[in-house]
Structure formats: structure tokens, C-alpha cells
Amino acid sequence: MFKKIIIVGAGIAGLTLANFLKKNNFNNFRVYERFEKKLSRPTGIQLTPNAVRILDFLDSRFFLNNNFNRINYLNINAVNSKNFNDKSDLRINLQNIVSDKMPYLTCDRNILMKFLEKNLSSKEIFYNRQVVQTIKDHNIIRVKFNDGSEDYCDLLVSADGMFSNSRLDNNIITNTNFYAYRGVLKNFYSKYSLENDVIRLWLSGNKHLVTYYISNQNDLSFTGISKSTQKTKLTNDHINYSIPFPADEFRSLFSSENKILREMLDTIHEVYRWPIFSLKKRVFYRDNQIFIGDSSHGTVPFQAQGAALAIEDSYVLYEQIIKNITNNLGVFYFNKRNKRVRRIILRSHLNVFLFHLKNPFFLLLRSIIFKVIEKSFLAKKIMFGWIFNYNPRSTSYFF
Numbered sequence: 414m415f416k417k418i419i420i421v422g423a424g425i426a427g428l429t430l431a432n433f434l435k436k437n438n439f440n441n442f443r444v445y446e447r448f449e450k451k452l453s454r455p456t457g458i459q460l461t462p463n464a465v466r467i468l469d470f471l472d473s474r475f476f477l478n479n480n481f482n483r484i485n486y487l488n489i490n491a492v493n494s495k496n497f498n499d500k501s502d503l504r505i506n507l508q509n510i511v512s513d514k515m516p517y518l519t520c521d522r523n524i525l526m527k528f529l530e531k532n533l534s535s536k537e538i539f540y541n542r543q544v545v546q547t548i549k550d551h552n553i554i555r556v557k558f559n560d561g562s563e564d565y566c567d568l569l570v571s572a573d574g575m576f577s578n579s580r581l582d583n584n585i586i587t588n589t590n591f592y593a594y595r596g597v598l599k600n601f602y603s604k605y606s607l608e609n610d611v612i613r614l615w616l617s618g619n620k621h622l623v624t625y626y627i628s629n630q631n632d633l634s635f636t637g638i639s640k641s642t643q644k645t646k647l648t649n650d651h652i653n654y655s656i657p658f659p660a661d662e663f664r665s666l667f668s669s670e671n672k673i674l675r676e677m678l679d680t681i682h683e684v685y686r687w688p689i690f691s692l693k694k695r696v697f698y699r700d701n702q703i704f705i706g707d708s709s710h711g712t713v714p715f716q717a718q719g720a721a722l723a724i725e726d727s728y729v730l731y732e733q734i735i736k737n738i739t740n741n742l743g744v745f746y747f748n749k750r751n752k753r754v755r756r757i758i759l760r761s762h763l764n765v766f767l768f769h770l771k772n773p774f775f776l777l778l779r780s781i782i783f784k785v786i787e788k789s790f791l792a793k794k795i796m797f798g799w800i801f802n803y804n805p806r807s808t809s810y811f812f
């Protein structure tokens with residue numbers, strides 16, 4: 414058994430791992446987070462059933478309260494469709510895809526963070542402690558902090574996100590040329606009585622927009638994604654995701670004749686924008702250092718699977734740790750994760766292609782594919798079943 418585990422980063426990946434270790438009486442771990450503990454602005458997050466299932470192992474039926482919003486349908490609209498119930502709109506029923514009825518949820522990311530922080534004490538998470546260097550010394554890893562102090566462990570878990578400095582090779586970060594525009598409309602009551610259980614995907618040429626309610630208080634999250642012609646250089650600014658963007662420019666970028674979209678756009682006052690990066694290759698382990706979440710395989714967020722993969726990684730790693738696999742832990746972990754992570758990254762890239770089509774022939778082909786998925790249960794299972802049914806406690810998860 415490992416004597417002491419250090420987890421770098423109190424994001425979704427690091428906190429999920431810490432929670433599973435604690436719940437199962439592995440108490441000799443520490444999480445180090447470079448920032449202060451504070452709530453960020455509200456931002457929406459989608460928790461697909463594969464993520465919800467694992468969080469449910471941690472706290473059975475955690476989602477049975479008003480903080481989590483249940484999603485039943487995915488609506489696909491064209492940004493420029495004039496009417497609400499335009500014939501080209503599609504509605505995919507997401508309720509019957511998973512066999513164990515795990516829900517598809519949306520929430521404010523702060524709610525998820527609070528859920529993951531609530532059982533961890535100040536002897537387990539240390540805020541304001543930035544890891545600046547890690548040095549391997551035989552079987553021990555020395556971890557150095559920005560205040561000059563040090564700690565030691567025999568297993569180091571890097572959960573420090575896309576811009577991980579413990580990964581050392583940051584030349585694998587690549588600029589996708591996409592920008593994310595995000596915000597939340599507080600208390601958004603649409604005069605068109607929008608349903609709370611629908612995620613709306615609005616497609617248009619080289620951009621798309623995703624909107625969904627994140628709570629029963631009618632807070633509506635929006636995420637716009639648009640391709641830029643300018644190359645963005647990686648700077649520290651990109652790490653805190655809080656660069657305000659003029660709401661008017663956002664409105665004109667996504668301007669639409671659709672009355673619902675127009676109503677939403679007219680109500681938006683605060684928009685934040687940041688460039689989207691991804692990793693050129695996946696990194697799972699190096700000696701007794703394991704990578705989880707975005708530090709391992711950060712990718713474009715077009716399948717709502719970034720946090721879900723981080724949660725899956727944490728659970729799978731935790732299972733290997735408590736099985737007492739100390740030799741070749743990295744190899745076991747790699748074998749359990751690599752194939753699935755690769756498939757999900759490929760799907761995210763396929764979505765980039767599908768969502769941003771312009772050519773009329775391909776647009777027609779896309780609408781046929783979407784129609785088939787809408788109408789055929791089998792097609793829907795093929796499209797989403799392997800993603801949402803994933804259960805690390807079971808070997809078969811396709812249906």
C-alpha cells in the first residue's frame with residue numbers, strides 16, 4: 414500500500430479522488446491547490462449519466478435536491494431558424510439511453526465543487542499552496558511549494574488541469590483556435606415557457622451555442638463556441654477563465670432571427686471569453702506519478718465529457734490504489750483508461766466537425782443523421798450508449 418499520496422490540484426479530478434480515498438479509509442493523502450478556496454461566478458456544467466453514476470457511488474442519490482437540474486431532451490436548432498418549432502428542429506429523448514436510470518444533470522459548477530469539498534478537512538486540502546517543482550528521489554517524490562516549503566510522498570497524482578506544470582512537457586498544449594463565451598442568465602423567465610429539462614444546441618456555420626437551465630431557480634447557462642482567425646498565445650490569463658467580453662459583440666456574433674434565441678441574447682449582460690486549448694497527446698503516468706483529468710488528456714469540450722472523464726479517471730485510479738497495486742500502477746491505470754479516453758476525444762473532434770458544417774450537401778447529410786438518431790432507438794444507443802452507460806464496476810456497458 415502507498416504510504417502517502419499527494420494530489421496536485423483541487424479541481425473536479427483531484428477532489429473526486431480525495432473523496433473516494435477518504436470514504437474508503439485511506440487517510441494518508443493531501444490535496445494541494447494553488448488558489449484560495451472561493452466560489453467562482455456561476456457557470457453551468459453538464460453531468461452526463463456516466464459521471465452521475467460514479468458520484469452516486471460516493472453519495473447515493475446526491476442529485477435528489479433542487480441544486481441539480483434533470484435533463485430529458487436534447488434539442489438541436491439552427492441559429493437562423495425563424496420559428497421556435499421549426500420543422501428542422503430535432504428533439505432527442507435522452508431518458509431511455511441508460512439501463513440503470515442514472516439521470517443526465519446540469520448544475521452550477523460551484524454546487525458540484527461544494528459537494529466534492531464538503532467532506533474534506535483542512536488537514537486534507539491545503540489552499541494557496543502552489544506546487545512549483547517535483548523531484549523524484551528513489552521511491553520518494555519531493556514536492557516543493559511557492560512559499561519554499563516541501564512535502565514528500567510515494568505516489569504523486571497530477572490533477573492540475575490542462576496547464577499542468579507537474580507534467581513538465583507543456584509543449585504538448587495546442588491552441589484549437591476556438592473561443593468559449595460563457596455566462597449565466599439569472600432568473601431567466603422566457604415568455605415562450607422554455608422547458609427546464611432541455612439542453613438546446615444551436616448550430617451555425619463556424620460557431621455553435623449551448624443553453625440549458627442549471628437550477629430550479631431558472632438560471633440559464635449559455636456557452637458559445639466560435640472559431641477565431643487569430644492565433645492565441647498561451648498566457649497566465651487563460652488559466653482563470655474570467656476575461657470579460659463585450660455583450661454587444663457576443664450578441665452580434667450569434668445574432669439570430671429565432672425569437673427564443675433573440676430573447677436570450679437581448680437579456681445577456683455579462684459574457685466571459687477564453688481560448689480553448691487541447692493536448693496533442695495523452696499522458697497517463699511517469700514512474701510513480703499519475704495524471705488524471707485535463708492534465709492527462711485535456712480536449713475540446715464538445716461532448717460534455719471533460720469533467721466526466723476526470724471523474725471516471727479518479728474512480729478507476731482509486732480502485733487500483735485500494736487493490737494495493739503499487740508496482741506498475743501506471744501501466745494498470747493506462748490499460749483501463751487509454752482506449753475509452755481516446756474514443757471520447759475522437760467523438761469530441763467529430764462533433765467539432767459536425768457542429769460547424771457549412772457545405773449544403775454535408776448539412777443535408779447531417780440533418781439525415783440527426784433525424785435517424787432522433788427516430789431510431791438503436792442509432793441513439795450506438796451514438797450515446799457507450800458514453801453514458803459506462804460503469805467502471807462492470808465490464809459490459811454498451812447497452
Ligand SMILES: Cc1cc2nc3c(=O)[nH]c(=O)nc-3n(C[C@H](O)[C@H](O)[C@H](O)COP(=O)(O)OP(=O)(O)OC[C@H]3O[C@@H](n4cnc5c(N)ncnc54)[C@H](O)[C@@H]3O)c2cc1C
Pocket residue numbers: 421422423424425426427445446447448457458459460542543544545572573574575576577578579593595636689705706707708714717718719720721722723
Ligand atoms: C467552455 C467549457 C465548457 C465545459 N463544459 C463541460 C461540461 O458541461 N461537462 C463536462 O463534463 N466538462 C465540461 N468542460 C470540461 C471540464 O470543465 C474540465 O474537463 C474539467 O474541469 C477538468 O477537471 P480537472 O480537475 O482535471 O482540471 P481543473 O478543473 O482545471 O482543475 C485543476 C486544478 O489544479 C489547480 N492547479 C493547477 N496548477 C497547480 C499547481 N501548480 N499547484 C497546485 N494547484 C494547481 C488549479 O488551480 C485547479 O483548481 C468544459 C470546459 C470548457 C472549456
